Amino acid sequence: xxxxxxxxxxxxxxxxxxxxxxxxxxxxxxxxxxxxxxxxxxxxxxxxxxxxxxxxxxxxxxxxxxxxxxxxxxxxxxxxxxxxxxxxxxxxxxxxxxxxxxxxxxxxxxxxxxxxxxxxxxxxxxxxxxxxxxxxxxxxxxxxxxxxxxxxxxxxxxxxxxxxxxxxxxxxxxxxxxxxxxxxxxxxxxxxxxxxxxxxxxxxxxxxxxxxxxxxxxxxxxxxxxxxxxxxxxxxxxxxxxxxxxxxxxxxxxxxxxxxxxxxxxxxxxxxxxxxxxxxxxxxxxxxxxxxxxxxxxxxxxxxxxxxxxxxxxxxxxxxxxxxxxxxxxxxxxxxxxxxxxxxxxxxx
Numbered sequence: 001x002x003x004x005x006x007x008x009x010x011x012x013x014x015x016x017x018x019x020x021x022x023x024x025x026x027x028x029x030x031x032x033x034x035x036x037x038x039x040x041x042x043x044x045x046x047x048x049x050x051x052x053x054x055x056x057x058x059x060x061x062x063x064x065x066x067x068x069x070x071x072x073x074x075x076x077x078x079x080x081x082x083x084x085x086x087x088x089x090x091x092x093x094x095x096x097x098x099x100x101x102x103x104x105x106x107x108x109x110x111x112x113x114x115x116x117x118x119x120x121x122x123x124x125x126x127x128x129x130x131x132x133x134x135x136x137x138x139x140x141x142x143x144x145x146x147x148x149x150x151x152x153x154x155x156x157x158x159x160x161x162x163x164x165x166x167x168x169x170x171x172x173x174x175x176x177x178x179x180x181x182x183x184x185x186x187x188x189x190x191x192x193x194x195x196x197x198x199x200x201x202x203x204x205x206x207x208x209x210x211x212x213x214x215x216x217x218x219x220x221x222x223x224x225x226x227x228x229x230x231x232x233x234x235x236x237x238x239x240x241x242x243x244x245x246x247x248x249x250x251x252x253x254x255x256x257x258x259x260x261x262x263x264x265x266x267x268x269x270x271x272x273x274x275x276x277x278x279x280x281x282x283x284x285x286x287x288x289x290x291x292x293x294x295x296x297x298x299x300x301x302x303x304x305x306x307x308x309x310x311x312x313x314x315x316x317x318x319x320x321x322x323x324x325x326x327x328x329x330x331x332x333x334x335x336x337x338x339x340x341x342x343x344x345x346x347x348x349x
Contacts, residue, residue, distance in 0.1 A: 042080070042087030043230065043243070044117045048110065049127030050141050051095030054163030057210040058127055059092035061219050062226070076113065085247045088227065091116060096144070098137035107148055123157050123234045124149070125226075126197070130162040130207070134191050142193040154200045157234055161226065165209040165218065181207040204233055241296050248300050249337045251283055255307070256333030259326060273311075280308045303336055 049055045060066065063079045077092045093113045096106045114121070126145065128138065146154060162168070162181075172178035179187070185198050185205050198205060206226045209218035235243075255276055262272050287301045310329045314322050 042089050043123075043235065043239075044089045044091070044121045045123050045125055045230065046091045046093070046113060046117070046121045047125045047127055048093060048113075048145070049095055050129075050137060051097055053095055053127045053129045054208070054210055055095055055127045056092055058125070058161060058163060058208055059090055061208070061210050062088070062090050062223055064223075078116075083227070085250070086231070086243055091121075096141060098140045098144075103140065103144055106144060110144075110148055121157070122239060123159055123230045124153075125159050125161050126201075127161050127163060130164045130167050134194055139191060139193045142197055151200060154197075155202065158201050159204045159206065159226070159229060159234065160197055160201050161206050161208050163208045163210055165207045165222065166211065168207055181205070202233075204229055245297065245300065248283060248287065248297070248304075251279065252300075252304065252307070252333055253337035255279055255283075256330050256337065259311070259333070260330045262326070277308075277311060280304060280311065284308065303332075307333060 047055050047059055059077070059079065063081055065079075076094065079090045079092070081088045081090070091113060093109070096109070098106070126142075145158075149158070165181075168181055168184070172184075182203065182205060185203070188195055188198070206222065206229060208222045208226070209215065210222075211219075258272060258276055262276070283304050284301065287297050287304070307329060310325065314325055314329075317325060
C-alpha cells in the first residue's frame with residue numbers, strides 16, 4: 001500500500017490554486033500534473049461536510065495517517081492511496097459554516113472543489129457526525145448539497161458517512177434490544193432531510209470509527225467497508241473497465257521487468273521463468289473471466305497471448321537467439337505498457 005500527500009511548498013507556488021471565500025482563503029495545494037491526472041486516473045473521492053463533523057479525521061483514516069495530524073480550517077488537501085491494485089484520490093476540503101446568510105459562499109467553495117476534477121468525482125462522501133441530534137444546520141447543509149448536485153448525482157454517486165461510531169456503540173449498549181447501524185438508519189422516520197438522504201443514497205451508508213475503544217481495528221474495518229462500497233456500488237461500468245485495463249497493464253509491465261532480469265543461460269526452466277509463465281496464464285484467465293476477453297479488452301488479450309507464445313518459444317532457441325528474442329519481447333511489453341518511458345529509453349539508449 002502506498003500513500004502520497006500533496007501539500008503546500010515554496011517551489012510550487014506558481015502551481016497553486018487559490019480559492020476566495022467570504023470569510024477565508026482556501027488553499028488547494030495541488031501540483032498541476034496531479035490535477036490533470038485527478039480527472040482521468042484512479043478513483044476520485046471528495047469529502048464534504050459541516051465544520052467539526054470529522055472530515056479531516058476521516059481523510060486521515062482513509063490514508064492511514066495519525067489523526068493527531070489535523071488540517072487548518074483554511075486548507076484543502078489531496079491525498080493518494082493505492083490498495084488492492086486501485087488508486088484512490090481523496091480531496092479533503094474545509095467544513096461548511098452553515099450560517100443562514102452564508103449559503104452562497106458555501107456553494108462557491110463547493111463549486112471550486114468540484115472543479116478540481118473536470119471528469120467528475122466518482123463519489124462524494126457526505127460526512128456527518130453521529131451525536132444523537134440533527135440540527136437546523138444539518139438540514140441546511142443537506143438542502144445545499146441537493147440544490148447544487150441534483151437528485152441524480154446524489155442517487156448515483158453519494159455515500160453517507162457517519163463519524164463518531166463510538167457514540168453509536170454507547171447508545172446501543174444502553175438499549176434493551178440493540179440493532180445494527182444500518183437497521184437503525186432504516187428505522188428513522190425523521191427529520192425529513194435525513195430520511196430522504198438515506199433513500200436517495202440507496203442505503204450507501206457507513207458508520208466510521210476515527211477514535212474510541214478498539215480504535216485501530218474498527219478504524220481499519222471502516223476504511224475497508226467504505227472503499228468496498230464505493231468500488232462495488234458507485235463506480236460505473238466504464239470506470240470499472242478502465243480500472244481493469246490499468247490493472248492488466250501494470251501486471252504486463254511487471255512481467256516485462258521480471259523477464260528483462262531473467263538469465264537466458266544455460267536454460268529457461270528456472271524458478272523465475274516458471275513464475276513468469278504462470279503469471280501470463282493467470283492474466284489470460286482473468287481477462288476471460290471478466291466477460292470482456294473478446295470485446296473491450298481484446299487488444300490486451302491479443303498482446304498477452306503473443307507474449308505467452310513468444311516466451312514458450314524462447315526455450316527452443318540457442319543462447320544468442322534466445323537473448324535477442326527475449327529483448328524483443330521486453331521491448332514490446334514496455335512499448336505497450338509504458339510508451340512514454342519506452343520512448344525516453346529509446347532516445348537516450
